[in-house]
Amino acid sequence: MKITRKEVEHVARLSRLALTPAEIDGLTGQMDQLLGYVEKLDELNTDSIMPTAHAVPMENAFRVDEVKSTIGLERALQNAPLSEEGFFLVPKVIE
């Protein structure tokens, strides 16, 4: 086994996904199969290879820090599940 049910439960917590026991079972088998498949990368010796994060060589993109117009408060909040007085409303964070 590449991955245990317990590890899958741990990854679900990291992923902030409340999965059902049936979903955990299914994912344990599927992730085990996929992790077995990607192990083929170990056939390649990559000790002296630099990683590629971006295909196009790129350096940090800087821009002038200027004030520009934005979409505005109303449009920014229009898709919020809950909002109040121009703020996003969230469940109580600190008891």
Place this chain on the structure above:
Amino acid sequence: MDISQMNIRQLQQALRDGETSALELTRVCLARIAAGNEQLNAFVTVCEDAALAAAAEADRKLAAGQGGPLTGIPIAVKDIFNTQGVRTSCGSRMLENYIAPYDATAFAKLKEQGAILLGKLNMDEFAMGSSSENSASGVVRNPWDTERVPGGSSGGSAAALAAGQAVATLGTDTGGSIRQPASFCGVVGVKPTYGRVSRYGVIAYASSLDQVGPLAHSVEDAALLLGMIAGYDAADSTSVDCPVPDYLATLNQGVKGLKIGLPQEYFIEGLNPAVKQAVDAAIEVYRGLGAEIVPVSLPHTDYAVACYYLIATAEASSNLARYDGVRFGQRESSETGGLVGMYEATRAAGFGAEVKRRIMLGTYALSSGYYDAYYLKAQKVRTLIREDFTRVFEQVDLLLTPVAPTAAFKIGEKTDDPLQMYLSDIFTIPVNLAGTCALSLPCGMDGQLPIGLQLIGKPFAEATILQAAQAFESETDWHQNRPNI
């Protein structure tokens, strides 16, 4: 006048000459959507009233001799593009009621040229899939055979176009999501070089691989649209500031003297015989046109799918962290209450099975203790795959391969086996990892199903592959085939 065989330039001329009107073109498309959408399910949102109003406005401009090269041309875009004031659901329950607050740059550029938006096209949820079966809005069907998939993730973009429901469409391609559906539906699809087209306003899946591109009935239309959407955008710092050539100007230069490489790793056992036959015939067409055919090798091809599914899922797990039920999307509250409980319940209810699977795999690949073994390893293999292409492009001008090992497969055929589904992208994924450009164009039929030919170009050499595609299209009739729908 048969508009289904007219390209955008010809339609524009007919509009300018008064032989048709924007309203007529728009009504024809809307009628086909109304007639076919229950079966094909290519559209998730139809903007009928807005499209008709835009068409009336386009006709006023045309009558006054104003407007741009797309004025009066009805198009549609994948539901991954933000379109201001229009629902943008990205195939997900999570964004079921999300109204885009602004326009994606690529769409905005087409609108500026006068294009009319017919609506939004169905897709695999968050562009994760190869069959358009993973949509909260239901399965998309292939107009050539409605028991089969249209490909994915831009399945709606290809199916709607093939069924004549739009003149052209936009899609996105992270591992083949424009080229494979274009192949399955018998249309032209271009995946530009990474950085060629702005990703601003395009809902992110895997940010180092995602790229926007056009789908069209002809190479000329694809070249025209690419020229319009390409270019640096200050709002996307990964878009590349290099000149956009006039793709139409070089389109008819032919392939005489061009060196076309055939990577041996793409002509493997397991390639469907009809696909092999069609691609072999295409090679002979190019030989006949004076191209030099050169056998080449991309030795790390076999590792691309494994590499992709680590990098893409890792990036996806990070990108999709934003769906937390706070700023947009749906929210579910948990029994236990609290902020984390709300996150977990919201994400459990909002995401479909494939999205959850990829978030899980990606989170695992990035998690403490596994990062080096999976994510970093995959990034190093990505370097090897990219170097394969760099080396081969020192020998040849472009590469010719199949787009997919088979024509469109049956609905449900691969849904229970994620690995088999992932392997249907083996010929398209390496291009995204290398970040270079490629296109798919119709090159044959397997019975009643279209087959696509893939041309892969050097980075930012879209002009070369478009020119080579045009040469093939001028010699063959495959692009004129239309499904009986």
